[in-house]
Amino acid sequence: MILTSFSPNFIDSKCEKPTFSVCMYQSIQEVMINFIFSRYNFLFLRRYSLIKIMKLKNKVALITGAALGYKDGGASIGSSIAFRFAKEGAKIVVVDILEEMGKRTVQIINETGGTAIFIKADVSKTEDVKNLIQSTEDRFNQLNCLVNCAASYEGDIFHNVMDTPEKDWENIININLNGYFRMAKYSIPLILKSGGGSIINISSNAAFHVTKDFCVYPVTKAAINSLTRTLAVDFAPKIRTNSICPGFVRIANSENDRTPEELQEWIDGIAKKYPLKRVCSVDEIANIALFLASNEASYINGQSLSVDGGYLISDTHDF
Numbered sequence: 001m002i003l004t005s006f007s008p009n010f011i012d013s014k015c016e017k018p019t020f021s022v023c024m025y026q027s028i029q030e031v032m033i034n035f036i037f038s039r040y041n042f043l044f045l046r047r048y049s050l051i052k053i054m055k056l057k058n059k060v061a062l063i064t065g066a067a068l069g070y071k072d073g074g075a076s077i078g079s080s081i082a083f084r085f086a087k088e089g090a091k092i093v094v095v096d097i098l099e100e101m102g103k104r105t106v107q108i109i110n111e112t113g114g115t116a117i118f119i120k121a122d123v124s125k126t127e128d129v130k131n132l133i134q135s136t137e138d139r140f141n142q143l144n145c146l147v148n149c150a151a152s153y154e155g156d157i158f159h160n161v162m163d164t165p166e167k168d169w170e171n172i173i174n175i176n177l178n179g180y181f182r183m184a185k186y187s188i189p190l191i192l193k194s195g196g197g198s199i200i201n202i203s204s205n206a207a208f209h210v211t212k213d214f215c216v217y218p219v220t221k222a223a224i225n226s227l228t229r230t231l232a233v234d235f236a237p238k239i240r241t242n243s244i245c246p247g248f249v250r251i252a253n254s255e256n257d258r259t260p261e262e263l264q265e266w267i268d269g270i271a272k273k274y275p276l277k278r279v280c281s282v283d284e285i286a287n288i289a290l291f292l293a294s295n296e297a298s299y300i301n302g303q304s305l306s307v308d309g310g311y312l313i314s315d316t317h318d319f
């Protein structure tokens with residue numbers, strides 16, 4: 001700092017180019033700075049973010065529903081979390097029923113310097129889930145983070161209770177809720193064996209409010225938040241469990257055969273209802289998942305975090 005305060009004396013103020021004496025001065029300054037920070041180099045560089053510390057280095061994360069979405073493989077919430085975690089050093093187990101798109105997620109991670117494997121599994125089937133955990137153990141011998149993200153919107157489910165066919169109700173419960181239970185049940189032993197870790201359940205703001213004629217999906221999400229609290233109490237302090245409750249998130253599957261104009265019009269209509277006047281991106285959910293999985297959230301347990309741009313607390317929307 002003292003040296004820096006002398007620096008104007010060495011600047012050729014007319015041409016504003018460094019003179020010979022400035023070069024000499026700069027070399028001396030560099031040597032002194034190197035000397036001063038040689039012992040504390042690492043801490044110094046860390047402090048000023050010149051060295052990037054990976055937040056999930058040496059961790060293994062399993063993410064269900066992490067296939068890329070829609071026709072050309074755009075982002076889904078699960079794949080976006082997979083990419084983010086891989087960038088932070090985690091080895092990733094990508095799980096989905098969609099083999100081709102699941103392998104695409106893995107290919108992108110492996111081609112960009114990460115490590116990932118794909119395991120095809122249906123979370124509604126106990127045998128698939130058991131095999132999946134066994135394969136994870138065989139391959140990595142550890143599991144530190146489970147992200148439950150797989151969910152289905154299939155069937156005749158946009159109805160009230162009276163009109164929802166029982167088989168469609170049961171199918172959604174079996175995937176969207178029981179799938180989370182099954183994944184937790186069979187992965188917890190491996191997480192404990194690995195020294196503990198974190199479970200993140202992708203829930204929804206639908207857990208907190210009702211949309212007319214859409215009954216089963218919110219019921220699963222409300223139950224997931226309750227499951228989150230149960231897990232958080234039963235498996236603390238070894239495992240922290242939290243859920244993320246997004247509002248509307250734009251994913252590749254939002255395209256759903258809409259023309260670009262139709263898609264934009266639809267998204268704009270939704271965005272209007274949000275105080276932030278835009279919808280959420282998959283990256284914004286991945287950031288929260290990373291935070292909850294990392295040590296930065298080391299005292300957060302059993303929470304259901306709304307990531308909805310203020311939707312729930314505002315009166316700018318109509319329920």
Ligand SMILES: NC(=O)c1ccc[n+]([C@@H]2O[C@H](COP(=O)([O-])OP(=O)(O)OC[C@H]3O[C@@H](n4cnc5c(N)ncnc54)[C@H](O)[C@@H]3O)[C@@H](O)[C@H]2O)c1
Nearest residue numbers: 065067069076077096097122123149150151204246248249
């Ligand atoms: N997109 C949103 O607006 C939004 C909002 C709130 C919550 N969510 C939640 O985010 C999570 C991810 O959804 P998304 O929006 O990325 O949709 P998505 O359809 O792109 O992702 C869901 C994934 O789950 C997979 N899947 C479905 N059934 C499965 C099964 N039985 N076994 C294994 N995998 C299965 C699908 O193949 C798909 O890849 C879901 O839990 C969803 O409820 C989404």
